[in-house]
Amino acid sequence: MNLSGPRFGARLIVSSPRERNAPWKGSKKSGQRSPDRKPDKGLDDWLWGWHAVAAALGNRKRSAPIRLLATPDRARELESRFGRPKALEVVESAFISQVLPQGAVHQGIALRIPALDSVALEDFEPRRGAVLLMLDQVTDPQNVGAILRSAAAFGAAGVVLQDRHAPKLTGALAKAAVGAVDQIPTAHVVNLSRALETLADQGWRAVGLDGHTDVYLEQALDGGPTVLVLGSEGEGLRRLIAEHCDQLAKIPMPGGFESLNVSAAAAVALYEASRTRP
Secondary structure, three states: OOOOOOOOOOOOOOOOHHHHHOOOOOOHHHOOOOOOOOOOOOOOOEEEOHHHHHHHHHOOOOOOOOEEEEOHHHHHHHHHHHOOOOOEEEOOHHHHHHHOOOOOOOOOEEEEOOOOOOOOHHHOOOOOOOEEEEEEOOOOHHHHHHHHHHHHHOOOOEEEEEOOOOOOOOHHHHHHHOOHHHOOOEEEEOOHHHHHHHHHHHOOEEEEEOOOOOOEHHHHOOOOOEEEEEEEOOOEOOHHHHHOOOEEEEOOOOOOOOOOOHHHHHHHHHHHHHHOOO
16 A cells, blocks of 8 residues: 555645744644634544554545644654645644543544445455455454454455444554554445355355364365454354354464454464465
């Protein structure tokens, strides 16, 4: 993904031409002031954190920003990378904290932007060595964000999520994903079982992670186009989802510990799948 070069024009918030040309020093005299609009409290379409925001601004599939808040230092970084982004408001860090949910670690930057469109299952090409992840009721934003990050790191073809039982790809999730929200295609489906049937018709083979089977993941992977299906930490795969998998397999744990965090399990499974690629 190309994050270089200006994509959007921008208007910096300043009160005079002299202030517009002055360097940012974190004071009102240098062009920084609190925006006239009130903080957008209660909204769930914000991204925050440098990597998440930079990836979104560099993604040409994204719509134009609705609002972009940055401290003076971050505003300079934005201008250096993207030119002068639209909707940029140079504000104090405390103002950004007021706009975002309590406790959000925003690193001096926040972006309100329309959500990415979901991709269709048919967009995933079932080529040899391709790997998809499907998450069955994995609802914790930190876990889903970490899984997206691992998916990007290991070159996964995409991630399939359920509409009603998956967090939005914004906020804390996008921060945990460190920009991977804009690198990994995601498909949102109503019914995971039907999605597995559709993918099977296209040539994908589903391998569900289940700690109760006797088959190890290494034995279940054949290098073909594979959907790795992971369930929630508490209940694992639901019965109907497991029945739609071609094979159930487990990650070997010689240390004797019973289970891994779902994001850690996804990283291990992706690594194992990468070893079988041609």
